[in-house]
Amino acid sequence: MIVEGAVLAIPRANIDTDQIIPARHLTRIDAEGMGEHLFEGLPDGAALLASRPDATILVTGENFGCGSSREHAAWALTGRGFRAVIAPSFARIFLENAYTNALVPVTLPQATVDELARAQNIAIDVEAETLRADGGPPISFALDALRKHFVLGGGFLQYLNAKIPGIRAWEAAR
Amino acid sequence: MKRSLFDKVWDAHVVEELPGGNALVFMDLVVAHEITTPPGALSIEREFGDKLYEPNRIVAMIDHVAPAKDSATALQAHTVRTWAKRQGIRFHDVGDNGICHVLVPERGYVTPGMTVCCGDSHTCTLGAFGAFALGIGTTAQAGAMLAGCLILQRPKVMRVEVTGELPFDATAKDLALTVIATIGFRGGTGYVLEYTGSAISALTMEQRMTLCNMAIEAGATTGIIASDETTAAYIAATPGAPENWMSQAADDDAEYAATVTIDARTVRPVVSWGTNPGECAPVDGCVPLDAPQASLSYMDLRPGQELRSIEIDQAFIGSCTNSRIGDLRAAAEIFRGRRVSVPTIVTPGSQAVRRQAEREGLHDIFQDAGALWTHSSCGPCLGMSMGVLAPGMRCISSSNRNFPGRMGDGGRVHLAAPAVVAASAILGRIGSVSDLLRRDEENAGAAQRELAVTA
Numbered sequence: 001m002i003v004e005g006a007v008l009a010i011p012r013a014n015i016d017t018d019q020i021i022p023a024r025h026l027t028r029i030d031a032e033g034m035g036e037h038l039f040e041g042l043p044d045g046a047a048l049l050a051s052r053p054d055a056t057i058l059v060t061g062e063n064f065g066c067g068s069s070r071e072h073a074a075w076a077l078t079g080r081g082f083r084a085v086i087a088p089s090f091a092r093i094f095l096e097n098a099y100t101n102a103l104v105p106v107t108l109p110q111a112t113v114d115e116l117a118r119a120q121n122i123a124i125d126v127e128a129e130t131l132r133a134d135g136g137p138p139i140s141f142a143l144d145a146l147r148k149h150f151v152l153g154g155g156f157l158q159y160l161n162a163k164i165p166g167i168r169a170w171e172a173a174r
Numbered sequence: 175m176k177r178s179l180f181d182k183v184w185d186a187h188v189v190e191e192l193p194g195g196n197a198l199v200f201m202d203l204v205v206a207h208e209i210t211t212p213p214g215a216l217s218i219e220r221e222f223g224d225k226l227y228e229p230n231r232i233v234a235m236i237d238h239v240a241p242a243k244d245s246a247t248a249l250q251a252h253t254v255r256t257w258a259k260r261q262g263i264r265f266h267d268v269g270d271n272g273i274c275h276v277l278v279p280e281r282g283y284v285t286p287g288m289t290v291c292c293g294d295s296h297t298c299t300l301g302a303f304g305a306f307a308l309g310i311g312t313t314a315q316a317g318a319m320l321a322g323c324l325i326l327q328r329p330k331v332m333r334v335e336v337t338g339e340l341p342f343d344a345t346a347k348d349l350a351l352t353v354i355a356t357i358g359f360r361g362g363t364g365y366v367l368e369y370t371g372s373a374i375s376a377l378t379m380e381q382r383m384t385l386c387n388m389a390i391e392a393g394a395t396t397g398i399i400a401s402d403e404t405t406a407a408y409i410a411a412t413p414g415a416p417e418n419w420m421s422q423a424a425d426d427d428a429e430y431a432a433t434v435t436i437d438a439r440t441v442r443p444v445v446s447w448g449t450n451p452g453e454c455a456p457v458d459g460c461v462p463l464d465a466p467q468a469s470l471s472y473m474d475l476r477p478g479q480e481l482r483s484i485e486i487d488q489a490f491i492g493s494c495t496n497s498r499i500g501d502l503r504a505a506a507e508i509f510r511g512r513r514v515s516v517p518t519i520v521t522p523g524s525q526a527v528r529r530q531a532e533r534e535g536l537h538d539i540f541q542d543a544g545a546l547w548t549h550s551s552c553g554p555c556l557g558m559s560m561g562v563l564a565p566g567m568r569c570i571s572s573s574n575r576n577f578p579g580r581m582g583d584g585g586r587v588h589l590a591a592p593a594v595v596a597a598s599a600i601l602g603r604i605g606s607v608s609d610l611l612r613r614d615e616e617n618a619g620a621a622q623r624e625l626a627v628t629a
Contacts, residue, residue: 012468014359014450018577023556025248028211029253031312035349043472063360066393067577068212068556069295073306092363092395093295097311104241140474145194146325160321161192161222163198170189171200 005056016067035079065094210293214316252524272524282415346381359452362394373438489599493573497523
């Protein structure tokens with residue numbers, strides 16, 4: 001699977017989930033419509049998005065997605081067309097949510113992320129765990145060996161559903 | 175290998191080791207509220223029929239917006255309400271409800287050694303009971319309801335040893351903020367914080383919940399505290415709590431991936447000045463000279479500015495961090511016989527807390543002081559209802575997050591303990607209890623001088 005597209009760079013640390021999507025929009029019983037409110041909590045969010053309206057790859061700073069557990073943050077990104085986020089580090093819950101929503105979370109050292117923030121276009125080979133910026137040399141990264149499966153189309157809930165007999169047996173023997 | 179408390183709880187719940195360092199971890203309890211549950215709950219019903227792993231391992235409630243503020247939040251609440259009924263899930267409706275992290279322990283749903291998850295980052299609160307309790311996303315929560323398990327990377331364990339005794343005016347909230355400032359706003363990422371030491375043993379269960387509540391604000395997966403006599407006494411006094419549970423503690427020479435030691439005697443009443451909970455300083459201190467420009471400009475502060483010079487527009491006492499009966503008692507002590515000078519909202523963490531406070535007459539103290547006494551809700555903590563800020567408004571709050579826009583678009587939040595929030599509400603600016611007492615003395619002196627002149 002190749003995830004390729006235009007880059008939006010927001011090179012700031014600690015963009016929390018309230019900035020990705022403010023709590024006032026967490027009022028639906030489904031995951032729809034969240035893309036309209038992406039980065040509403042960033043003072044310059046609308047202008048940043050308007051500067052690269054076709055962006056599908058976000059390059060950002062450390063500790064992206066910290067704060068609340070709201071999966072709405074991942075839904076807001078995918079709802080707006082983003083397919084990957086590249087950062088030096090992610091908050092745990094956001095990282096888990098990204099994987100279950102097939103939003104590719106790429107972790108790379110700060111210096112590499114700084115270079116990628118200047119790229120126009122990035123192509124990510126999910127299976128090979130490499131990416132190329134503007135046709136440059138491949139850069140390797142590591143995905144979670146299990147959760148990569150959920151990005152590649154394996155359903156998260158289907159995976160757990162198949163585990164139920166084993167879980168019941170474990171519980172019975174507990 | 176000698177194991178930490180967390181290791182023991184984790185090991186006892188691993189069903190299967192999975193590729194990539196992941197594990198299938200059994201969840202004893204799934205907590206469900208109206209904001210994050212509906213999409214996942216409905217997708218299970220759609221895709222897997224009526225199948226839930228075990229409805230008895232789920233407890234649901236209305237907590238964030240209670241009662242609903244509009245049709246959208248009413249639909250969220252009604253979705254959880256009807257789903258719980260369809261699936262035979264225990265449910266706490268408006269009137270009998272509370273913030274989940276307050277309600278779950280007070281109804282006896284959590285005991286030491288359990289695993290608990292909820293689609294809410296502050297689920298770490300329940301680590302106060304020696305449980306492994308963590309926040310997760312909606313889909314992971316749906317997975318735990320469908321299959322009884324989460325898929326998790328095993329976190330490392332950081333021992334946070336707090337030695338000595340807290341000074342009389344420093345609280346669990348001050349300790350929580352001090353821990354974050356010490357290890358850093360993202361210093362706990364990838365770790366569970368295992369709190370130990372004499373200052374931790376001395377905390378009440380409510381105070382331990384306040385401390386564990388903010389483990390997520392250091393990026394940690396959760397916090398955890400070994401059960402002891404204090405835990406046992408709390409559970410024994412909780413109607414509905416199970417009588418049988420096993421006390422667990424770390425091995426004497428357990429190995430930890432990291433250790434941090436904090437001398438409790440150095441903990442001061444603190445207040446946040448910036449835009450994350452690690453950006454805090456003693457109430458009688460100043461904004462640091464090296465404060466990041468982005469935080470300063472959002473908060474409209476300058477380096478070196480005295481925190482006590484900052485005027486506020488609103489005060490809030492509530493949230494899953496500080497809304498339990500002990501918090502309300504501490505605030506009432508400050509409000510008694512005084513008047514607030516800014517709009518002040520006091521929101522109990524659950525309807526049970528509300529009723530207890532009213533039995534003690536605390537609601538009269540708050541209202542005599544001019545504060546608004548509300549029913550239980552998450553309220554303005556996350557900018558959803560009952561006290562949302564306008565751009566530029568400044569609120570001192572006993573809650574847990576001061577991110578830009580957290581309590582309302584453009585609103586500014588200063589985090590502090592309930593006593594500091596109450597003192598500030600009266601002063602109209604950030605101030606400690608000592609500042610308030612000093613003002614009272616000055617006022618009394620002025621009144622006496624006036625009397626002398628009149629005579």
